[in-house]
Amino acid sequence: MVVATNGFPSSNATIPPTNISPNAILPLDRGDPVVFEEYWKKMCESCTVVIKGWELMSYLSDMSNVCWYMLPEMKEAIKRLHHVVGNAVTEDRYIVVGNGATQLLQGAVFALSPSEANSQPINVVAAVPYYSEYQDEVDILRSGLYQWAGDAASYEKNEPYIEVVTSPNNPDGTMRGPVVKSEAEGKLIHDLAYYWPHYTPITHQADHDIMIFTFSKCTGHAGSRLGWAIVKDIEVAKKMTRYVQMSSIGVSKESQTRVAKIMGVICDGYQNFGSMKSELFFEYSKRILKQRWEKLWEVIEESKVFSVAKYPKAYCNFTNESSESFPGFIWLKCKEGIEDCGSYLLEKLKIRAREGERFGVSPKYARISMIGTDDEFNEFLKRVSNAKKECD
Template sequence: MVPRSHPAIFSQKFSLTSALLVFSLVLNGLLLLRPPKHGQLLSDDNWKGMGWTRKAAEEAEAVSLQYQCSGHGYVFVDTFITDDNGSLACECNACYTGLDCSQFLPDCLANANEGDPIFLEPFWIANAEAAATVVPAWYRMSYDVKDGLEISLISPELEKQIRAIHELVGNAVTQGRYIVLGTGSLQLINAAVYSLSPFHAPNSSQVVSASPYYGAFRDQIEMFDSVESVWKGDARAWIKQTESLNSSTFIEFVTSPNNPKGILDESVLTGNNVRAVYDHAYYWPHYTGIPRPADEDVMLFTLSKLTGHAGSRLGWAIVKDYDVYKRMYMYVRVNTFGVSHDTQLRATRLLKAIINGYRQRQPKRLEDGQTNEKHLLFHYAYRVMRSRWQRVERIFSGSDRFSLQSLEPGNCTFFRRVTGPSPAYAWVKCEREEERECAGVFEKGGIIARNGKAFEADRRYVRLSLIKREDNFELLERRLRALVSSSAIVTY
């Protein structure tokens, strides 16, 4: 059953289910009220009246306080690694080993291939109480969420917080729009293609993206191999193909900011049969200036690049047209029957923690947030990413062997000033004629980079991820300095 209500009506509804959800979220906060000082477990006085939550919370507190892992790893409640005595052992960061992660592996490659946004771990450790989630064993055991008389796949409170975070940042219009959840934004790629492809058309929809593009667009379309759509590569190759543009539906994916280049992109195809899907995964103020709210027909966002919680697998689409929304909703319902309620609850808590951090402190400008930065996610994340980009820029600044993408400062309405570049990735070109396989050059230098061919670009390019843990970035930085200063020629 597709929800019948229009988004404008959403905010006016109040049901028993909504009230219970609000109560649940308040209870989460109360259960974590008056946390113990660092290094001290909860006392009996802390737990008066807390009942069934006590054992679970004590276990989580004990694990987090007992194991320090030399600052290069973690122990979680579900950690299964044990030492010879059966005690928990640390899960080590990349290039560290040992029961307490104290041993560095000197020959380990710096992995800059993955877009795993765990640079935000320190922020959430510092804000553990604000976003902690207590999940009862009987929490939302049903497939569906009931909102009054309606059945839905999205928690009303999560939808409220998604709209609120976009309003806070000013990066997307949500008023009068529909929201569809997906298991990560990856699921929404095919949901969008399915929804924008006409029924029983004589030709399959042609799916394209301007190179360099996010390779998952191609991978998703080719893997599912639907009769309704076919991958047709670089969008620019079709700009002058007037006959094709007029006879078939073209669906163009636009990543803005671009992955891997970091620039704000627009669609390159025009015409009555062209439909654009904008992937705004990185359209947040820690990766780019926000000049205006995005207002395209179909926009994709993901929790992973906003909060860093990639493992929770949550994405959402903001959709203008009801019929497109309805088809996307039904695609997700048939495909996976929605997104885990546990994930939705965690996302709700995370978004509320971000929003409350700003509501309670209300910084007017970027500089105003410096003293309270540990509670202001966008300020904290921008500072980290800006610093990393400046360090990478300095390394490549005097090199004639490698070149780095050029990015300009831009106006950011959220920070109320012009901000310097702070992209998620470095897009590097090997300039020497002999070094045509750039990924191999970097591997010889002890760095795993993503080959340009993954983005339908020249093999002379590589993408370097700047969003991983500080351990990983520091190793990448050292290896880059050594590589850039080396005069050795690597040929393939």
């Protein structure tokens, strides 16, 4: 038996010791992507931005662009990154920048809703398990334009709808397409926040009507609150821009400047491969996530308490190799005898997870962040490997 520096006995010799007290609650309910911080530390000064007091003062950026508050270098950086990664078509598309994917999802729902004075609110659906925040984002203001209507797979109304397709899915990491079977008129929003090569093989260039991405989950810069949408229809792009205007009159130019800079550094690495001394971003981030998932599988396969579904392999056009997915979250299922996974985790293991009900499914499931600090992850492994099924 290995004894960690904090005196907590570890049943698994491969799990490093942590500085987290065994009595501390592990906050793994959020998806704060700090796992990639180490990479950016290694990059030293190359990603540093310097902003002078008199720069970036105007509301306006490029009045010839539909998204008038978007800096031209922001647009170019987004297009270049998708070109390098090959995960989405950007040619002849409109780009709309927002304060994170959250604001853009709401902007897209607004843009696709009927605007006639006497129209009924359009139904917004997503297949279970769906991202826990969609329902609140859609319902928080009791809009007369749109309303949450739950699970897309069981949508049977003969009324127009908007289906949000999250792929890879949050919480369960699966690749997805639309599932509504209604004959009614449907519109799609693709939330591709996790369609990056560290999380999942890039099997194709996505080319949907509205595709939403966020820098938070791409590089881990969640504090920048920067997302973007790639949009086919100019009228939709205009309405989304109008939404962001009415909601916040645009997006921080400091964030746009910094995100454009960091995207440029990533792309420089790939486009001038020979001269880069350090590991490239998606190689690093995939390696770290793969290591975490491999350690997780060791623990889960021995667990009498928890199970996690396996991911199929697929060929990744970006890394030129066949690979499994390494999602940003663990979608944990409790084995027979434990009905409430979230309560079990909190009460028995002092792990705060996001409960299955929040994702529209049974409390036997819970979501655990895979993108927190090393200490949090190792402490999680230790506690899970020590867990004994209470009905044993």
